Amino acid sequence: MNAEVRAMKTSAEQALAEAYAAAKARLPGNGAVQALREAAFKRFEADGLPNRRIEEWKYTDLRVLMREAKPPAGAPDAAAKARAAEAGKLAGDIDARRIVFVDGAFVPELSDLAALPPGLTVRPMAEALAAGDPRIAAHLGKVIPGDGMVALNTALMRDGALIHVAAGATVERPLHLIFAAAGTQPASVFCRSLVVIEPNARVMLVESHEAAAGHQVNAALELIVGAGAHVDHVKIVAGAGDALHVATLIAAVGARARFNDFSFNIGCGVVRNQLFVRFDGEAALANIGGASLLNGDQHSDTTLVADHKAGGCQSRELFKAVLDGRSRSVFQGRIIVQPGAQQTDAKMMTRALLLSEEAEADSKPELEIFADDVQCGHGATMGSLDRSLKFYLMARGIPEPEAEALLVQAFVGEAVESIEDAGLRDALMEQVAAWLKARGG
Amino acid sequence: MLEVKNLHVTVDGKAILKGLDLTVNKGEVHAIMGPNGSGKSTLAYVMAGKPGYEATEGEVLLDGENILEMEPDERAAEGVFLAFQYPLEIPGVATMTFLRTALNAQRKARGQAELSTPEFLKTVREAAAKLEIGQDMLRRGVNVGFSGGEKKRNEILQMALLEPRLCVLDETDSGLDIDALKIVSDGVNRLRSPERAMIVITHYQRLLDHIVPDVVHVLSKGRIVRTGGKELALELEANGYAQYQDEAALAS
Numbered sequence: 227m228n229a230e231v232r233a234m235k236t237s238a239e240q241a242l243a244e245a246y247a248a249a250k251a252r253l254p255g256n257g258a259v260q261a262l263r264e265a266a267f268k269r270f271e272a273d274g275l276p277n278r279r280i281e282e283w284k285y286t287d288l289r290v291l292m293r294e295a296k297p298p299a300g301a302p303d304a305a306a307k308a309r310a311a312e313a314g315k316l317a318g319d320i321d322a323r324r325i326v327f328v329d330g331a332f333v334p335e336l337s338d339l340a341a342l343p344p345g346l347t348v349r350p351m352a353e354a355l356a357a358g359d360p361r362i363a364a365h366l367g368k369v370i371p372g373d374g375m376v377a378l379n380t381a382l383m384r385d386g387a388l389i390h391v392a393a394g395a396t397v398e399r400p401l402h403l404i405f406a407a408a409g410t411q412p413a414s415v416f417c418r419s420l421v422v423i424e425p426n427a428r429v430m431l432v433e434s435h436e437a438a439a440g441h442q443v444n445a446a447l448e449l450i451v452g453a454g455a456h457v458d459h460v461k462i463v464a465g466a467g468d469a470l471h472v473a474t475l476i477a478a479v480g481a482r483a484r485f486n487d488f489s490f491n492i493g494c495g496v497v498r499n500q501l502f503v504r505f506d507g508e509a510a511l512a513n514i515g516g517a518s519l520l521n522g523d524q525h526s527d528t529t530l531v532a533d534h535k536a537g538g539c540q541s542r543e544l545f546k547a548v549l550d551g552r553s554r555s556v557f558q559g560r561i562i563v564q565p566g567a568q569q570t571d572a573k574m575m576t577r578a579l580l581l582s583e584e585a586e587a588d589s590k591p592e593l594e595i596f597a598d599d600v601q602c603g604h605g606a607t608m609g610s611l612d613r614s615l616k617f618y619l620m621a622r623g624i625p626e627p628e629a630e631a632l633l634v635q636a637f638v639g640e641a642v643e644s645i646e647d648a649g650l651r652d653a654l655m656e657q658v659a660a661w662l663k664a665r666g667g
Numbered sequence: 668m669l670e671v672k673n674l675h676v677t678v679d680g681k682a683i684l685k686g687l688d689l690t691v692n693k694g695e696v697h698a699i700m701g702p703n704g705s706g707k708s709t710l711a712y713v714m715a716g717k718p719g720y721e722a723t724e725g726e727v728l729l730d731g732e733n734i735l736e737m738e739p740d741e742r743a744a745e746g747v748f749l750a751f752q753y754p755l756e757i758p759g760v761a762t763m764t765f766l767r768t769a770l771n772a773q774r775k776a777r778g779q780a781e782l783s784t785p786e787f788l789k790t791v792r793e794a795a796a797k798l799e800i801g802q803d804m805l806r807r808g809v810n811v812g813f814s815g816g817e818k819k820r821n822e823i824l825q826m827a828l829l830e831p832r833l834c835v836l837d838e839t840d841s842g843l844d845i846d847a848l849k850i851v852s853d854g855v856n857r858l859r860s861p862e863r864a865m866i867v868i869t870h871y872q873r874l875l876d877h878i879v880p881d882v883v884h885v886l887s888k889g890r891i892v893r894t895g896g897k898e899l900a901l902e903l904e905a906n907g908y909a910q911y912q913d914e915a916a917l918a919s
Contacts, residue, residue, distance in 0.1 A: 613718060618755045621715045622769035622825060623743035623776065632768065636759025636808075 239274050241295040245414075246381055249298060253384060254355040258363060266367075266380035276374045285556040285588050286527040288375075291496050292470060296442050298382065299329035299413035306408035307333055313406035316434040316462045318653025322402035329408060330415035330443075331385050345395025345427070351386035351418055359388060365450055366420055369478045370502050376474050379446040383418035386447075389431075393424035393452065400430040400458075400647070405445070407465070412440030418447075425452035425480065430459075430647065435473075437465030437494045445473040453480035453507055458646055463491045463499075464657065467522055474500040481507025481536065488645050489516035489528065490654050492661055497526045504533040505541070505567075512541045515644045517654075519661050520553035520585075527556035532574070537567040537597070543574040546641040548634055549585035550665055560592040563600050570600040578608035579637050581630070581665075631662040668693040668864045669833055674725035676706075676713050676889075683709040685889035686725070691882075693832075694861040698875055698900060699868045701886035702908040707868045708752060710886070711837040715749035716742050729833060743769075744776035746832030750822040750839055757809040762821070765809045766791060770828055794827045798854050816847030823854040834858065834865045840874035852877030872904035887911040 235243065246267050253263065275292060276283035302310070310328040313336075325348060326336035332350035339348055354362060367380055387403055405417060423429055435443060451457050463471050471494050479485050491497050503512060518526040532541045547555035557576040578587030591604035611633050619629035638658050645651050669691040676684035683706045691697050701707050713720045714727060716739035726733050734742050757765070771781045782790065795805060798820045810818050819839055826834055836855065840848055855878050859865065867878055875883075875897065883899040884891045885908070892911050893899070 615755055615757055617715075617717055617739060618751065618757070619765070619769075620739035621717075621743055621749055621751075622765070623740050623773035623829065624769050625740045625772060626738070628768060628772065629740075632760050632765070633757070636757060639759045 236289050238292050238295040245298050254352040256358045259355050263381045266377040269377040270374050270381060273374050282529060286498050296412045296414040299409055299415050301331055302328040302408060310406035310408040311336060313436060314402060314404040314434060316464050317402055317432050318649055320400060320649045322400040322432055324402050324404055325387055326404045327385060327417060328406050329413060330417050343397060345392035346397050347390040349388040351388050352384060354388040361388060361390060361422055365422060369448060369476050369504060375444060375472050376446055379416050379418055379444045382416040384416055386417040386419035389421040391423045391427040391429050394426045397429040400432050402432045405435045407436060407438030407441045414442040417445045420448045422450045423452050423455045423457055426454040428456040433461040435463045435471060437463060437469030437471055439466040440468055442470040447475050449477040451477060451479045451483045451485055454482045456484045458486045460488045460645055460650055463494050463497060465494050468495045470496045472498045477503045479503060479505050479510045479512060481509060483510045485512040486646060487514045491518040491526050492657050495524055499528045501530045505536050505539040508536045508538040510539045513644050514543045515641050516545045517638050517641045518547045518555055520555060521550040522553060524553045530559040532572060533562045534567040534570045535564045538569040540571040544641050545576045546638060547578045547587060548638060549578060549587060550581040552584045554586045556588045558590045561602055563595040563597045563602060565596040568597050568599040572602045574604040576606045580608060580610050627666050634662055668730055670728040672726045675723045676709055677721050677723055678709060678719060683889055687890055689891060691864045691866060693864050695881045696865040696867060697882045697884060698880035699866060699884050699886050700900060700903055702912060705886045706889045707886055708837055711749055711835050711868055714747060714835055715739055744773050748826050748829055748831035748834050750826060750836040752838040752841060754810050754818040754822050756811050758811050760809050762805045762807060762809050766828060773829060794824055798824050799850055800824055815842035819843060819851050823851055827858060832863060836867045838868060840869055840871060848877060872900045875900045885911050
């Protein structure tokens with residue numbers, strides 16, 4: 227649609243085309259993967275960087291926000307690996323199996339893949355692509371082909387994790403995918419992960435991204451949640467004010483499965499967090515939540531599509547944003563109830579708390595319902611801190627910055643509550659406290 | 668201890684207090700009674716520093732120092748405590764966190780060291796037990812899911828922990844059944860001390876059977892129109908406020 231209105235490529239688009247042309251012969255993958263990359267890049271090129279003329283990207287115009295495309299990151303050297311040795315602190319001190327990527331490349335010596343429990347397979351994506359792992363052909367890019375940034379990711383994907391959990395297996399220790407940026411020059415990283423959870427299996431995935439100054443990350447994760455499986459996924463993004471982070475979660479949720487997803491964003495320059503969740507089987511439960519804390523000129527966009535293809539599923543979405551400075555948050559949430567998906571129960575809520583006069587929150591909830599026996603609702607609030615609550619706290623001797631901090635913590639806490647792991651909840655709330663302290667609370 | 672001199676207060680541009688004078692000495696309990704709309708709650712809020720309650724004239728002196736220019740937290744650190752008529756619910760802020768933050772903030776403002784965790788827990792548990800506040804209530808968010816009586820007991824718990832010099836109790840009896848009224852009143856009476864002044868604001872005489880005042884004032888149309896001993900409360904209970912509303916009308 228946009229091809230005809232666009233006369234020429236932006237310099238970022240030009241740089242991406244050159245990067246792809248230069249890299250494609252060396253990117254991992256057999257002939258089928260190469261064909262996938264080629265088709266994906268053509269799809270990306272047709273529309274170019276997502277921009278305000280594309281409805282889904284109206285509030286996050288990457289042609290403006292991404293003036294230049296950084297060169298793809300090279301393989302990390304010993305110094306970069308040494309700098310990344312301590313990565314993973316964003317998740318606190320949870321006991322998790324570390325799977326570490328430095329500048330997008332898997333680093334075995336920093337990872338803990340020894341003695342995997344029965345039923346769990348973890349394979350670096352680069353190796354799986356090169357070896358033609360059958361799970362790639364079976365699942366990669368099959369759930370949702372669409373989005374331009376996912377297409378760009380498919381074209382340029384280099385590494386990530388391929389994880390398989392066998393039917394009925396319970397993985398006791400959470401898996402922690404740690405993405406560390408350790409290169410000294412700004413670079414771009416295209417990481418791609420695929421997690422296949424067979425029926426009745428159970429696993430918790432933590433994904434943490436430490437953004438570094440000037441870096442650009444395009445991360446995509448595809449989750450295949452089998453019938454009756456129980457999957458928790460928590461993604462944390464933190465870091466530099468001028469980093470760009472575009473992430474896409476694609477989940478296909480099977481019958482009677484339980485899926486809990488949480489996205490936490492604190493202090494990254496530009497974030498676009500896309501969540502495409504499709505309910506493929508009946509009677510699944512999904513809790514999808516998130517919190518963003520923004521200041522300065524930061525921009526955070528959460529775009530969610532909960533697609534109820536099968537009936538009898540319950541989905542709950544709660545997203546919160548705290549905005550200071552001149553920051554901007556965007557929430558676009560769409561609940562789709564397909565024909566025949568009767569007894570769907572879906573509720574979506576988004577709340578923005580504005581701590582400054584110049585911050586801006588945009589919220590666009592949508593319901594598309596093609597069934598007649600459903601319960602669906604959405605709500606959106608935005609506003610400043612409750613003055614009467616602040617007065618009550620101050621009347622007890624609590625100075626204004628501390629009173630505000632308590633109220634902000636309570637606001638964020640309501641969303642963070644949905645994370646099942648208490649240690650992780652504490653780790654996130656500590657980051658909230660540190661953020662508040664930095665602003666003077 | 669407290670001297671209120673010619674206090675004029677406007678709220679949303681409307682004059683509510685119109686030259687109120689009041690002196691409360693330490694160790695005394697004064698009751699302020701009056702009909703609805705006479706300015707009782709406005710007096711309570713302006714002393715605590717609620718935004719939007721603007722003193723256009725006059726002074727509120729606490730041991731000689733004018734508190735009107737202070738922020739609410741500074742007044743609290745100076746020893747002013749308002750027990751709210753409608754205590755607010757703060758979901759997500761645990762009661763214990765709230766109590767500890769408040770207590771330590773005041774101690775810090777006064778140059779005292781923070782209480783250690785064991786000291787704090789012991790102090791709260793003892794004070795809470797006297798008010799029949801259980802551990803389950805302390806674990807909840809501030810006032811979240813509390814009944815009206817529980818909220819008022821929680822106010823008195825805060826008062827007991829913060830040990831203010833001047834306590835202002837705004838309609839503390841509203842919404843209380845007779846058992847809760849007794850618990851709350853006993854809590855207040857335990858805090859009576861020769862070093863502390865109290866102002867008990869109430870519409871009804873009932874509370875004053877339990878918290879017996881030294882002085883009773885009648886507030887009407889923004890001014891104190893009569894002052895007497897505790898027997899004045901009984902007279903008001905028998906005759907109502909009608910005559911004072913007329914007197915105030917004549918006086919203004």
